[in-house]
Amino acid sequence: MQELIKAFGIDWRLIVIQVFNFGVLVGILWYFLYTPVLKMLSDRASKIARGVKDAEDAAEARKNADVEKHRVLEDAHREASDIVKRGTEHAEEKGKELLNEAQERIARELESAKLAAAELKAQAQKESEAEIAKLAILGAERVLRDELSK
DSSP: OHHHHHHHTOOHHHHHHHHHHHHHHHHHHIIIIIHHHHHHHHHHHHHHHHHHHHHHHHHHHHHHHHHHHHHHHHHHHHHHHHHHHHHHHHHHHHHHHHHHHHHHHHHHHHHHHHHHHHHHHHHHHHHHHHHHHHHHHHHHHHHHHHHHTO
């Protein structure tokens, strides 16, 4: 084997030195290049995972917000309908009250008008009776004068 090593010009000390140099180079590259790159890739992977988790959380929050928005809108519509219903009922009740009051007032005014008409009729009848009595007396007086003057 010695002959073969001499034939190719291989020096074992040179090989040991090159192996040592290669080991040192690998150690330096490992320390200054491979470890930082692995750390950077790990950080990047965790950032991406955190971003994906945040995006999922945001999507869930948006979904929950949409559900909450629909619930709030339904509650608001229901409450508005209740308010309108109560307002309508109150307005109808108030309208009935006003109608009843108006009918009562009309009935009172009609009754007082009937009483006033009856009083006017009675007064007119008394005046007519008095007038008829005067005319009858005047007529009788004329007839008596005519009879006396003949």
